[in-house]
């Protein structure tokens with residue numbers, strides 16, 4: 001969720017993997033490729049007006065490029081990929097938040113990703129006011145969507161976590177160390193070969 005600490009957590013997890021001798025591919029959405037970063041600027045620019053369908057299609061275009069240029073090649077090379085947002089952000093923001101059809105978004109997501117799904121999606125759950133407050137008032141076009149919009153986005157994420165086994169909710173209302181520990185224990189259980197060994201045994 002907005003301002004929940006995704007980037008902070010991802011940096012810590014990447015650092016931990018490096019300490020374990022695993023160099024992860026770290027990326028973000030929208031973005032992660034030249035065309036994706038250009039689309040990111042376009043969709044986040046607060047001076048721009050975009051209708052929901054256009055917004056969705058720009059996000060999907062960035063995702064399609066990311067999967068084809070970065071994620072798939074990395075996975076095929078045996079790398080671990082950590083992505084700051086992925087397909088479920090479209091379900092939450094353009095579906096829950098903007099009110100577009102969830103089924104349609106899922107179909108278009110499948111087109112964009114070529115059917116590739118994340119092994120695990122961690123949703124950092126924080127109250128809307130707290131998350132927006134952490135961002136320090138710096139508002140991009142989507143972050144500035146208003147409280148009710150972000151409440152619908154948050155609810156959509158919670159619904160995804162209830163209905164999909166590979167989506168887990170982590171309470172992000174606590175401090176960054178606790179969020180990191182919660183995420184690590186989930187990752188250790190799910191991916192013992194990657195996150196399994198206790199740090200003390202390194």
Ligand SMILES: Nc1ncnc2c1ncn2[C@@H]1O[C@H](COP(=O)(O)OP(=O)(O)OP(=O)(O)O)[C@@H](O)[C@H]1O
Pocket residue numbers: 001002003004005006007008009134135172173174175176177179
């Ligand atoms: N668990 C936490 N508790 C309090 N502050 C936090 C926590 N995690 C991160 N922060 C701080 O909150 C701010 C936002 O964190 P971060 O950029 O990691 O969030 P984000 O989810 O990536 O935000 P965005 O939605 O803007 O991408 C940063 O200043 C960060 O230092």
Ligand SMILES: [Mg+2]
Pocket residue numbers: 006007008084
């Ligand atoms: Mg971030």
